[in-house]
Structure formats: structure tokens, C-alpha cells
Amino acid sequence: MNLLAPVRRDRVLAELPQCLRKEAALHVHKDFHPRVTCACQEHRTGTVGFKISKVIVVGDLSVGKTCLINRFCKDTFDKNYKATIGVDFEMERFEVLGVPFSLQLWDTAGQERFKCIASTYYRGAQAIIIVFNLNDVASLEHTKQWLADALKENDPSSVLLFLVGSKKDLSTPAQYALMEKDALKVAQEIKAEYWAVSSLSGENVREFFFRVAALTFEANVLAELEKSGARRIGDVVRINSDDSNLYLTASRKKPTCCPGG
Numbered sequence: 483m484n485l486l487a488p489v490r491r492d493r494v495l496a497e498l499p500q501c502l503r504k505e506a507a508l509h510v511h512k513d514f515h516p517r518v519t520c521a522c523q524e525h526r527t528g529t530v531g532f533k534i535s536k537v538i539v540v541g542d543l544s545v546g547k548t549c550l551i552n553r554f555c556k557d558t559f560d561k562n563y564k565a566t567i568g569v570d571f572e573m574e575r576f577e578v579l580g581v582p583f584s585l586q587l588w589d590t591a592g593q594e595r596f597k598c599i600a601s602t603y604y605r606g607a608q609a610i611i612i613v614f615n616l617n618d619v620a621s622l623e624h625t626k627q628w629l630a631d632a633l634k635e636n637d638p639s640s641v642l643l644f645l646v647g648s649k650k651d652l653s654t655p656a657q658y659a660l661m662e663k664d665a666l667k668v669a670q671e672i673k674a675e676y677w678a679v680s681s682l683s684g685e686n687v688r689e690f691f692f693r694v695a696a697l698t699f700e701a702n703v704l705a706e707l708e709k710s711g712a713r714r715i716g717d718v719v720r721i722n723s724d725d726s727n728l729y730l731t732a733s734r735k736k737p738t739c740c741p742g743g
């Protein structure tokens with residue numbers, strides 16, 4: 483008996499959502515890795531469909547972490563600031579290439595006095611979303627410290643990183659362009675994928691979370707294939723590679739399992 487509600491129709495991903503900026507992307511391939519597509523077609527994704535992937539959202543107080551999650555999960559926006567005390571989380575169910583996939587989005591407190599409670603929940607993250615306010619350069623400067631803290635509890639070689647500028651609606655195009663330059667530099671340095679969003683208008687929010695879901699799913703399926711020994715000689719999977727701008731790269735050798743795949 484399936485006790486879970488069906489996946490919402492607007493959470494179905496049939497294609498790989500694209501990055502925002504090619505200069506700071508986890509990878510820039512147009513499609514899912516062929517081995518992932520192939521595994522999904524052949525129902526060889528192992529436990530991926532039953533797993534829940536943990537995603538943590540960190541960053542300075544009041545940068546808009548809660549609003550970002552609420553815009554995506556509940557399509558709401560609250561203009562009044564209520565500090566997150568410790569942590570909170572939302573579950574989101576997707577269907578990626580026909581396979582169910584769940585993300586647990588952990589909203590953590592940015593306020594110093596709640597930080598020690600929040601940091602106890604950092605462990606086991608598959609993706610880290612570091613949020614800064616596009617209108618506050620200090621919040622961008624602090625992202626490296628947030629990342630360092632989050633990585634203390636996680637495996638830096640396998641976790642996917644996203645650097646997200648929030649409150650885009652509050653910047654003029656000129657202000658935004660200036661901030662984006664700095665943010666792209668930070669994203670490249672820390673090997674994170676860069677996004678800019680507005681939870682007020684909803685700009686890029688859905689696109690961003692779809693990208694998080696897709697890349698986390700892809701990494702999970704590749705890891706599952708590797709674990710199950712399905713990896714063939716000649717395939718190379720490098721996560722967080724130093725290879726140009728591709729932080730998450732994998733060989734594009736034609737899979738033998740899916741002719742033409």
C-alpha cells in the first residue's frame with residue numbers, strides 16, 4: 483500500500499533544468515548524464531526512489547532563507563520578519579525522469595544566538611544552499627564562513643554547493659550587475675553554482691529548486707550505479723573537480739546499455 487500522496491504535477495521533471503550562469507555552474511551539460519537517463523529508463527536506480535535527500539539552507543540573519551523555502555513549498559511570502567529559532571524543515575516530493583525523489587529542505591537560523599542549535603542539524607547534507615542578500619555586501623562576505631561551518635559536518639568532496647543571492651527585487655539593474663560580479667567570483671572560488679532570486683516576486687525560485695532537485699538526483703543515481711558495480715571501465719565520475727568550471731563532471735561516453743542513449 484502506498485501511503486504517500488502522488489507527486490504534484492508541477493513537481494515532475496522530465497528534463498534537466500539549466501543553470502543560471504555558465505561561469506558558475508555545477509555543470510553545464512544540456513541533459514542528464516546518459517548513464518542516469520539510461521538507469522531511469524531501465525528501472526535501475528536502486529534505492530534512490532526511496533531515499534530522502536537532505537538539503538540545508540544557511541546564511542546571515544534576515545537574508546531571506548525562510549521566505550525562499552516558503553515561496554517554493556507553499557507559494558507564500560511574508561513581509562514581516564520572524565527569526566527562525568534553531569531549525570525548521572519542509573519536505574518536497576519530485577518525480578525525476580519517472581523516479582520519485584524527495585528533498586528535505588532544512589531552514590536554519592542565521593541569528594548568532596540560535597546558530598549552535600542549528601549547526602547540530604548540518605550533518606548528512608547532500609546539498610548546501612548558502613544564501614546572501616544581493617543588497618548587502620557583508621552578507622556575501624560572510625558566505626565563506628557559513629560554508630566552512632557547514633562543511634565541518636559534511637563531506638566536502640561529495641556535497642553540492644549553491645550560492646544564492648536573495649531579494650533581487652530590491653536592486654536596480656546597475657546595482658545587481660555590480661553585486662553579481664562579486665558573487666560570481668565567490669561562487670567560482672568555493673565551487674558553488676550561482677543563482678539570484680526574489681521570493682517576493684518569485685523570480686527564479688522554482689527554477690532554482692528544480693535545479694537543486696535535478697542535480698542532487700543525478701549525483702544520487704551516479705553514486706548508486708557506482709555502488710552497485712554497474713560502472714564500466716572507462717567511465718570517470720569526478721565530483722567537485724578542478725576541471726575548468728565544471729564542478730560536477732562525468733564522462734560522456736555513450737552508454738552501452740541504451741543504444742543511441
Ligand SMILES: Nc1nc2c(ncn2[C@@H]2O[C@H](COP(=O)(O)OP(=O)(O)OP(=O)(O)O)[C@@H](O)[C@H]2O)c(=O)[nH]1
Binds near residue numbers: 542543548567590682
Ligand atoms: N523585498 C524582499 N524582501 C524579502 C525577500 N525575501 C525575504 N524578504 C524579507 O526579509 C526579511 C527576512 O526574511 P526571512 O526569510 O525571515 O530571513 P531568514 O534568512 O530566514 O532569517 P533568520 O531566520 O533570522 O535566519 C523578511 O522581512 C522578509 O519579508 C525578497 O525576495 N524580497
